[in-house]
Amino acid sequence: MDFATLLQILDSALRLATPLLLACLAGLFSERAGIFDIGLEGKMLAAAFFSAAYAYITGSVWLGLAAGCIASMVLAGIHGLASITFRGNQLISGVAINFLAAGLTVLIAQNWFEQGGRTPALEGAARFQNITLPFSETLAPVPVIGPIYSQVISGHSALVYIALLAVPATWYILFRTRFGLRLRAVGENPAAVDTSGVSVTGLRFAAVLICGFLCGLAGAYLATGLSANFVKDMSAGRGFIALAALIFAKWRPWHALGACFLFGLLEAFGNRFQNLSVLGVDVPVQLMQALPYVLTVVILAGFVGKAIPPRAGGAPYVKER
Amino acid sequence: MPKWVDVALIPLINLALALAVSMLVILWIGESPFEALAIMVKGAVGSAYGWGYTLYYTTNFIFTGLAVAVAFHARLFNIGGEGQAALGGLGVALVCLAVPWPHWTLALPAAIVGGALFGAAWAAIPAWLQARRGSHIVITTIMFNFIAQALLVYLLVGPLKASGMSPETAPFPDGAALPTAHDIAPWLGFRPSAPLNISFLLALVACAGVWLLIWRTRLGYEIRAFGHSEPAAVYAGIHPTWIIMATMLISGALAGCMAINSVMGEAERLVINSVQGAGFVGIAVALMGRSHPVGVLLAALLFGMLYQGGAELEFEMPAISREMIIVIQALVILFTGALDNMVRMPIEKFYDARRLARQRNGRGTGVAAE
Structure with a gap:
């Protein structure tokens, strides 16, 4: 494999890692506050549809993005209502949201556009355009660093850079602000937070809505950045890979970046090489596709480090009387 | 209350x-919602043709619903019915293709063993990881759904693929064909094309079996005790590892048996995505049926009607696509x-x-x- 191919794969890996990263950070906020969320997939899917639909109708990708985020946050609100207000089972609520999104998106798409459950192709300002970072032309001739900068780092759409910036932002919010401290505390010991006079319900709703917003960005990137329209089930299990990455990263932002990039890299390799041969043994492409899931199971099993979720995760908080 | x-x-x-x-x-x-409802009810139960499909779907959902329900009794959320049913399909296909079966009465018990074993095996790893390593069973079973999907695609485009274009196994021998509703009860008006087959009776037997297991056996008592309170169960001398393993193996086996209906009874070969979401419907069925076999049976029937009625609805009202279901x-x-x-x-x-x-x-x- 030569240098140029490697650059192309890295470039593609960064694109493919972006929706995973945004969804993974979304899950990070929610699960750190003690709300399990297996509905990342559904929220992404809903955002993908509404962003594509509104970008097509209005001709502006940013209005599409807003619509996608709102749709995702509405679903997040339902999850919050079920798992915080009515103390329902968070996992069941997540399952319901995944199905709701899978069904409603196609149903509405068929109703609005009558193209077999997809949206019309997006063009021009209705799609995220690639941004060329400053100095990428000037730096290009510099050996090694130049091509890496101009081909891998530069030339992505705005959401890729937003996703990358969201990592330090998440770290800062969670570990350097009062809100973050309280949010993490509510996922470990909500009774203590309640005792100190801070609303557990409020904090958890805030976390769930942030999660919805980030899933909205992830879904919008799928439909208006990575591809140019919405198609049925286009999230294709990415919400679950993001969940896997979250566990792989043990609920930490910087590690989430690493995990998502690794899974993006796996996908990029799988796309590029249909028949990969390692040390003379043919590796089926399906093994590459299954690898993120297998790795997650191995990590969960605690054979390679131990993944310990936030202690109060999954349990509804009942205020003492 | x-x-x-x-x-x-x-x-x-x-x-x-x-x-x-x-x-x-x-x-x-x-x-019009009422018109849509009328079309759905008529399409699902208004004719022998409709019943032939409705009860076929019902059979699938009984198996996957029971699988989720049994796990619920031990307060385990088995979201992996989809993968377990897919692996069950593999087990059934391997059994059916292994020998030229002379008659279905011989093939059926063997296929039940095959489907149940493979389904149970696919549930065994997440169960063991939950019991011994504390890995959350919801996450591991979700992961195993995806791994199962990749595994089946690999097998059906590779080693198990029959000569032909489509990724599927060779058709099963004639001796492995289960009697359909048309063979058993033609006087009820079932057509030869109706997918309903003898597996429906098997599903009813499974309902009775689960009821006996949960409320009339020692193991069932232990499962329920464990589900109500793990510390109390441990105090009473119930071994958590054993209960988690036993519950999940039974759950996986039930999900795997769905393939008797869909793979052996209907398709008569293993195709890609033979489960078609029935594993997830099982969650809805078990929730609605309150994890009781009678409830599961009724809820499965409701969802069977929904699936068949929904197919008719799409036909009659093109504005409402199949995703409405x-x-x-x-x-x-x-x-x-x-x-x-x-x-x-x-x-x-x-x-x-x-x-x-x-x-x-x-x-x-x-x-x-x-």
């Missing part, structure tokens, strides 16, 4: 809410599973208030024990 409110009234209110929201969705699309399914899961307390809390309050009022009036000192 009286028992009938808990087991009948609350689920019915939840279901009514889910259907009401579904009807609003249909109204919003611009079709998934929306209804999602709303049923949402209202009966996640938002259950929305209905339960006010009803509980009502009964509590009534009891208090009675006590205050001095009429019902004995009622307090209710």
